[in-house]
Amino acid sequence: MGATADKIKGTANEAIGKAKQGVGEAVGSERLQGEGLIQEGKGHAQKAVGDAKQAAKDAVDKASDFAQRKL
Template sequence: MGELTDKIKGGVNEAIGKAKEALGEHNNDASLKAEGEAQQAKGKGEQMKGSVKGALGDNI
């Protein structure tokens, strides 16, 4: 179950991050754009964590 949870969290963080980045770019807000980029990176990390759990089993 942890694999799916991590992948879902990662997907949500990536989507929110992309929205923040686009909004920051549209409004010329460098800090919001950077926050969005960071949140996307966090989401990718969570998805990778879920993939590793799936490959090795949820008991890690």
């Protein structure tokens, strides 16, 4: 999965997790609140993976550009 896809899925999981937490709070379901908290955490992690992939790609691109200029 690419960096952008990871970031999109992460954002979606964060939003769904927050919604689950809100619904769980509204109906008094600790289980639903917990599921939402876990899903939101998963979203944060997915976004971090996407950011790391993007940073790695940017570093490779920069190194490649530098190498091309030196040739």
